[in-house]
Amino acid sequence: FYVRAEVPDTSTIFVALGYGFFAELTLPEALAFVEKKSKMLTQLSETLTKDSAKIKANIRMVLEVIKQEGEEEGEGKNRGSDVGL
Template structure:
């Protein structure tokens, strides 16, 4: 009986400390990528709007300083922009170069999201497997206890 209790405890520990922690970490990674992806999509839309209006000179816009606090900005030459390429590095690019870079970046980010989604599915499957194993062990132990109880009654 203590062997079964020990197994149940080991499975529960593995489930709570390993699998659920891994699930949370992968969710967090995917959320960060979704957030970055939204920013790149917003930048792509802004670039397309600049291209459509053909107004690379004297552009007026609002800039988010953080926490949705905006200020008005005047950009004298919007033919080039600075794009975050990673590791806190920004490169000056033309609008066409930026569009090309953003398309590639979005594609890579979507691949990464897909990979993380597969990892999430695997972890969820492992969680389900462990839970089913726990149910099986506990039902066997409850049946065994019931048989012992019936023998002694």
């Protein structure tokens, strides 16, 4: 939502730093902070994306091994049932 307000001194603004903390910064300081935070979040996003891809690949490998184990187990059962014929 938006609120109309008059701000008598626009030389500083409050910036959310995270974890509920705020800092009163000048406009140049705020811009520098936002740029650094943006870069940091972009790097974090890239790292998490890479980690996620690795985890997905590991899950696929495990599922493939489980599938192969199941197929081998199924083949063994089929062979055992043919012996009695």
